[in-house]
Amino acid sequence: MKNIRIPAHFYAFTAMIFWGMSFIWSSILLKYYQPITIILFRLLLSSAFLFFILRFFWQEEKIQKKDIRLIVLSALFNPFLYFLGENYGLKYSTPTLASVVIATIPVFSPLVAFLTVREKLTSINLVGIGISFIGVVLMLIRKDLSFETDVRGIIFLFCAVISALFYSVLLRKLTVKYSALLLIACQNLIGVILFIPLFLIFDLKTIHEIRLNGEIIASYILLSILASSLSFVFFAHSVKLIGISKTNIFSNLIPVFTAFFSFLFLSEIFSAQKIAGILLVVGGVYLSERNKPGLG
Numbered sequence: 001m002k003n004i005r006i007p008a009h010f011y012a013f014t015a016m017i018f019w020g021m022s023f024i025w026s027s028i029l030l031k032y033y034q035p036i037t038i039i040l041f042r043l044l045l046s047s048a049f050l051f052f053i054l055r056f057f058w059q060e061e062k063i064q065k066k067d068i069r070l071i072v073l074s075a076l077f078n079p080f081l082y083f084l085g086e087n088y089g090l091k092y093s094t095p096t097l098a099s100v101v102i103a104t105i106p107v108f109s110p111l112v113a114f115l116t117v118r119e120k121l122t123s124i125n126l127v128g129i130g131i132s133f134i135g136v137v138l139m140l141i142r143k144d145l146s147f148e149t150d151v152r153g154i155i156f157l158f159c160a161v162i163s164a165l166f167y168s169v170l171l172r173k174l175t176v177k178y179s180a181l182l183l184i185a186c187q188n189l190i191g192v193i194l195f196i197p198l199f200l201i202f203d204l205k206t207i208h209e210i211r212l213n214g215e216i217i218a219s220y221i222l223l224s225i226l227a228s229s230l231s232f233v234f235f236a237h238s239v240k241l242i243g244i245s246k247t248n249i250f251s252n253l254i255p256v257f258t259a260f261f262s263f264l265f266l267s268e269i270f271s272a273q274k275i276a277g278i279l280l281v282v283g284g285v286y287l288s289e290r291n292k293p294g295l296g
Contacts, residue, residue: 008241012250015234020257022227023095024265025219026087032210035087037203040195043079043188045224050185053233061182070170071183075190078167083191085160092153094268097139099258100281101157105164106248107132107288112165128288135280138273180236188228252282 029038054061063071090098107128114121140148174183210216238247255278262268 008238009250011234011241012238012247013253015231015238016250016253017257018226018231018234020099020254021261022223022231023090023099023258024261025223025227026090027095027262027266028215028219029223030087030091032216033207034203035084035091036195036198037207039079039083039087040192040199041220042224042228043083043191043195045220046228047185047188047192049225049229050181050188053229054182054185058179058181061178063178063182063186067174067177070174071186072190074167074170074174074183075187076194077163077170079188079191080194081163082160082167085156085158085163089153089155089157089160092150092156094149095262095266096255096259096268096270096274096278097149097153098157099255100139100278101136101154102160102164103251103255103281103285104132104136105161105168106251107285108161108165109168110288112169116169125288128284128286130284131287132281132284135277135282135284138277138280143273181233184229184232249286252285255282 026038086098086102089101107125110121110125111129140154142148171183235247238250259268259270259278263270
């Protein structure tokens with residue numbers, strides 16, 4: 001039997017579907033649990049799965065003592081601060097809006113690179129930032145200039161964006177030494193440790209009131225295995241095959257997938273203004289990514 005050759009772009013495309021769906025699965029779980037509980041058990045299941053893969057199917061890697069502090073610091077930004085921002089943002093907004101705001105991370109990355117390592121900031125980067133910002137504003141306000149959604153959701157979501165940007169700076173230093181699988185497994189485990197005190201203080205007293213059902217179990221498994229584990233593996237493999245710039249272009253699809261699945265499963269309603277906002281954000285991200293070297 002011949003080996004089936006999987007196209008390189010399949011990995012990036014599949015990762016984006018899983019990440020797009022993650023906002024749907026999180027929204028379902030928010031009907032039952034508080035954000036801290038969702039994040040803790042998501043990371044716990046993901047860590048167990050990833051360390052299982054590392055133990056039985058991955059070549060052995062050891063972390064140097066001098067890098068432990070950097071890995072802990074990176075885990076503080078992501079998953080700890082990032083997931084707090086994303087999940088509380090999702091609690092006070094909609095899956096589509098959350099995914100659109102999170103999709104601006106690649107747009108602002110050149111700005112952070114300029115401020116931290118003085119990487120050149122081009123006019124196309126600035127245009128991309130401007131277009132994406134206009135798109136987000138279109139999704140946030142109504143015709144009478146009042147806010148479409150709870151302001152708290154937007155604040156939390158942009159806190160997640162800022163956390164992800166700082167995380168990307170630290171991750172750049174770590175990925176030259178360690179595999180993405182090992183880093184994500186360790187960071188998720190550190191995230192579990194950081195979230196346990198918050199869970200014990202805020203959520204433990206209420207968790208017994210919720211009875212498990214098929215929807216909860218399915219959402220947790222899909223969120224943990226597909227969105228928090230396999231997506232990162234597929235993304236890393238895609239980067240290896242076609243490069244970071246070409247892979248990042250696929251991130252433009254995340255809000256599109258989220259919008260489609262929100263309409264399909266959550267009956268989210270989209271006005272022409274919201275659709276225009278989504279297209280502007282996606283266009284801004286595409287411009288920023290298109291200007292990076294290595295695209296073919």
